[in-house]
Amino acid sequence: MIYIHFIINPVSGGGKHHLSEFFIKQFFEPEKYKIKADYTLNKKHAIELAKKAASKHPDIIVACGGDGTINEVASCLLGTNIKLGIIPVGSGNGLASHLNIPRDLKKSLEIIKNGNKILIDAGKINQNYFFSNTGIGIDAMIIKKYEHSSGRKLYSYIKAAILSSFEYRTQPAVISFDDKIINLKTFMIFISNSNEMGYGMSLTPNAMLTDGLLDLILIPELSFTEKIALGFHVLQGTVGRFAKAQHHQVQNLRIEMPLKIYTDAQIDGEHYNLKTNFCKISVIPGALNVLV
Structure with a gap:
């Protein structure tokens, strides 16, 4: 049975x-x-x-x-x-x-x-796992506002994104992976295991759940018009064409927010307040059996 x-x-x-x-x-x-x-x-x-x-x-x-x-x-x-x-x-x-x-x-x-089953990768940020994506920066603020909205609908998400784009203040970050160290006044740090965030939107349309890699998107401080352009690209799934978006594929990375005590993050669409200013992120290949 x-x-x-x-x-x-x-x-x-x-x-x-x-x-x-x-x-x-x-x-x-x-x-x-x-x-x-x-x-x-x-x-x-x-x-x-x-x-x-x-x-x-x-x-x-x-x-x-x-x-x-x-x-x-x-x-x-x-x-x-x-x-x-x-x-x-x-x-x-x-x-x-x-x-x-x-x-x-x-x-x-x-x-x-x-x-019918397949094995998919999992991601890990400090002691928390993610299977779709995680993010630090404006992404976390959007989710926090979205969680406090009257209803979880696309309209509520877009409203949260617009409000956050005006309120969010960029923070210095040090991102380390492979042999690279990137110092960035960050608007968004987005790490994805899958090719969709939800509601049909994507920052990483070519990401795969089975390649043993995480797709990293880094976006620095933006002007008002650049924020509008980024929003358009997110809705169209064409962030790869946005000039200020850096894309990397990684297995491990470290993020330090030197001016912060705690770190606001979103993990698979839920807001987390991580009690540290340091995040260690990694991929666990073939970690989960999923029915498809």
Whole structure:
């Protein structure tokens, strides 16, 4: 019997998905599948639920939510043979989009039932994992404002980005990787494992989940007109044409913010206040089994 454990975030995507254990069980023959489901109550609760579920040795744990929920569940599966399933019922759904997992519930459940898996890389920033992307600078401020908006919609994200572009003040940063040391008054430091941030937008359209590399975008201080140009390129997925954007592929990097005590970061679309001004970032190749 195949044991599949679902972890459902009931408020993902505005709570409009109505995904339930009763609904899920209609798609799995009871004589062949053991289906269990838990529901998150708040941020980080999926970590607790995933650890508890993993201790029961299921074949698959399915994260039902957005990139934040997926991150919490997937972080608990590294180093295990448990496969990760994804039901993308969040707002941005960047990782699911990269993996071509549809938002249609029936189609995404069929992917889980078929059981086809691939190994994908994971990223690590200090003690936190990421699977889609992480960012320091204006990116973190945008997510912080977005989390406090009235609803997680594309409009709310764009509004947060516009407000942040006026409020954010660049900070000196020292970025080290390979044999390079870059001193930059940074507007954005963006590190991506996947080719989409969510809502169909991308800073790294050529990034791959299986190449053992992270795609690094560095953007220095910008004028008002340059900020407008950058926003246009982000919406069009053409940041590679933006003259001030530096693109590198790395396996490891270090970032120091010498004038800061703490560092604001976004990790897979969730805001974090890291209690340090130093970040060590690396890729873990082939770290996670994912159903696609």
